[in-house]
Amino acid sequence: MKRKLICCDVFKEEINSMGSLPDTDIEFLSMGLHLHPRKLYQEVSQAVARSQGYSRVILGFGLCGGALGGIKAPGCEMIIPRVHDCIPVLLGSKSRYNTLQKNHQGTFYFSGGWVEGDRMMIPEYERSCDQFGPKRALKIFRMMFENYNRLLYIHTGHPRDQATLQKTREFAEILELPCQGTEGDLNYLHQLVCGPWDDRLFVTIAPDQVIDELEFLSPGEQVIVQGC
Structure with missing residues (x-):
């Protein structure tokens, strides 16, 4: 069956x-x-x-x-x-996720699916710019990310990996946060x-x-x- x-x-x-x-x-x-x-x-x-x-x-x-x-x-x-949530699955295990969290608290994770997803932060930011204007949208999102100190992009072999990584880097620049990468595990x-x-x-x-x-x-x- x-x-x-x-x-x-x-x-x-x-x-x-x-x-x-x-x-x-x-x-x-x-x-x-x-x-x-x-x-x-x-x-x-x-x-x-x-x-x-x-x-x-x-x-x-x-x-x-x-x-x-x-x-x-x-x-x-x-x-x-x-x-x-989905992050441990993209990283390959809950133990790897826990290790990353322990070694670097304040990490917000991205992947190709996160960048392209309907509720992803980058499309939400773009919609907020249209709705509230860039200045107010920037203030809102910097407040949302005030407890994070880096963005970490998970490479999973996504077919548009370089394009979604670039979008993540651009978003990190907007937030004035570093953007780093790590290999995923499927x-x-x-x-x-x-x-x-x-x-x-x-x-x-x-x-x-x-x-x-x-x-x-x-x-x-x-x-x-x-x-x-």
């Missing part, structure tokens, strides 16, 4: 780069939904509800600021990565799509059960969710 992947389009190019995925139907949802957590919850819930008759449903999301908490699995098991994403689904990396929701936010917390863990 087929499985169904319901995925944030922040991963779209990286998943497309995997080539043909036998026995897998894919539905991408807009990253822009993160601007409205309740709407994100509703859209993912509806996509899951439409996914009857599959052997397994896979969610290409993190917990996303709690927006996915309470979503009910259909009549089959549902898999979701054991992360709070192994976590590949395992999400193709398995196996190790319990240490993924939460498995039994048929007709709901996503429990407590499944995503480690003892003493401090949760920092980017951009939700």
